[in-house]
Amino acid sequence: MSTPTLSIRPGHPSLLELPWETPLEDWDDPHLVDLPTGLHRHVVRFVAFGDDIYAVKELPRRLARHEYRTLRALEHRVGPVGQAVGLVDRGWVTPDREFSAAVITRYVKFTFTYRELISGGNFGPRRRQMLDAVAGLLVELHLAGCYWGDCSLSNLLYRYDAGAIQAVMIDAETSELHDELSTGQRQHDLDIMVVNLAGGMADIAAEQGLDLDDADLTLGEDVAEVYRALWAELTETVVIGVDEGFRVRQQVERLNDLGFEVGDIELLPYADGPGRRLKLSVSVGGRTFHSTRLHDLTGIEAAEAQARQILSDLQYYEAVGDRTSATGKSVRAIRWRVEVFEPLLNRIAEAAPGVDAVQRYCDFLHHRYLMAATAGMDIPNEVAFTAWIDQGMPGIDPVDQTTVEV
Numbered sequence: 001m002s003t004p005t006l007s008i009r010p011g012h013p014s015l016l017e018l019p020w021e022t023p024l025e026d027w028d029d030p031h032l033v034d035l036p037t038g039l040h041r042h043v044v045r046f047v048a049f050g051d052d053i054y055a056v057k058e059l060p061r062r063l064a065r066h067e068y069r070t071l072r073a074l075e076h077r078v079g080p081v082g083q084a085v086g087l088v089d090r091g092w093v094t095p096d097r098e099f100s101a102a103v104i105t106r107y108v109k110f111t112f113t114y115r116e117l118i119s120g121g122n123f124g125p126r127r128r129q130m131l132d133a134v135a136g137l138l139v140e141l142h143l144a145g146c147y148w149g150d151c152s153l154s155n156l157l158y159r160y161d162a163g164a165i166q167a168v169m170i171d172a173e174t175s176e177l178h179d180e181l182s183t184g185q186r187q188h189d190l191d192i193m194v195v196n197l198a199g200g201m202a203d204i205a206a207e208q209g210l211d212l213d214d215a216d217l218t219l220g221e222d223v224a225e226v227y228r229a230l231w232a233e234l235t236e237t238v239v240i241g242v243d244e245g246f247r248v249r250q251q252v253e254r255l256n257d258l259g260f261e262v263g264d265i266e267l268l269p270y271a272d273g274p275g276r277r278l279k280l281s282v283s284v285g286g287r288t289f290h291s292t293r294l295h296d297l298t299g300i301e302a303a304e305a306q307a308r309q310i311l312s313d314l315q316y317y318e319a320v321g322d323r324t325s326a327t328g329k330s331v332r333a334i335r336w337r338v339e340v341f342e343p344l345l346n347r348i349a350e351a352a353p354g355v356d357a358v359q360r361y362c363d364f365l366h367h368r369y370l371m372a373a374t375a376g377m378d379i380p381n382e383v384a385f386t387a388w389i390d391q392g393m394p395g396i397d398p399v400d401q402t403t404v405e406v
């Protein structure tokens, strides 16, 4: 029997045990697990080793290599993309055969497919979150020079991010990386997304027995509109007067609020009068302003909107805490982590094993805020936490929080 070539990134030794010489469809391995998927062309199956779950996708060699390389390159350029951990090459199989190669990605935890997001009948309140999520991801990809070529409902996964939704790119088979994208390339990518999303929504309407007229066919166009507004916000130049230097800081903070780190600040001549044109460029790396801050300060890993909310909890702790102690900011941050954050995270994990504990912590913060707003006064953590647990850990989202728990 022939032996495949395996390239596996460090830290995933269990993958070596799998029967790679056999086509994926014929596997009968005890590690195989069934998980929901979007629509797909290639054979995709999941394998679990304890908490480590992987998606394996078989596809022709050239495509597999391309996808593996692209996902790996994107990992450092944008935030939410699937993480490729291995490439399998069955050298003895002709390269155009579907099972000549396979790409292994890490299963993206706590995500759900578009079916779970949209089909529940409660799509109304989530629609706006979804527009922001897909538009935001496309902006991140385009800023990083990535033309996707196949943005569709099935090529995205969705994850709660505090009160927002984060979209994660998983299928990079058609993607191209460039130094910079032209307006035409960006437009083309948007056009593909608009058609794909309309097609996806038409399929969902058909499944639900709805008339095509009642399908949400303009979802993609609405994503494109949100995209254009965000793109303009990030790339426009602002004219500032000769004595308005303070506006540089304002503009930097505006982009930070959107989650972007500013790379370069340029002051350009302004032809039509006194003053300068201010141009900020966003650093490559995606929307990670708050998650990087939180990680630097406390070592906690969280998505961008979660990090923003947790950072304000930390500020609150500092504001109401003992201000006479002479400890610095970083020591206070560690105290907060050890005394407040971690004990509550442990209690969440005990109350509901397997859930996304950081997201649930954000749910709790929201609940504490609602209690305080109703009472017109601060509510101590212990009181708020017990009330939140007693009420069944309600989420920030108006719709029930269903996650894929494995």
Ligand SMILES: Nc1ncnc2c1ncn2[C@@H]1O[C@H](COP(=O)(O)OP(=O)(O)O)[C@@H](O)[C@H]1O
Pocket: 036, 037, 038, 039, 040, 041, 042, 043, 044, 054, 055, 057, 082, 083, 105, 106, 107, 108, 113, 154, 155, 156, 157, 170, 171, 172, 173
């Ligand atoms: N890393 C992953 N984590 C979670 N789900 C995944 C992952 N990779 C693929 N999937 C699921 O499998 C489906 C098909 O994967 P995809 O890469 O889009 O295959 P295809 O190229 O055949 O379209 C996706 O819609 C998604 O639901």
Ligand SMILES: [Mg+2]
Pocket: 039, 040, 041, 154, 155, 171
């Ligand atoms: Mg796909």
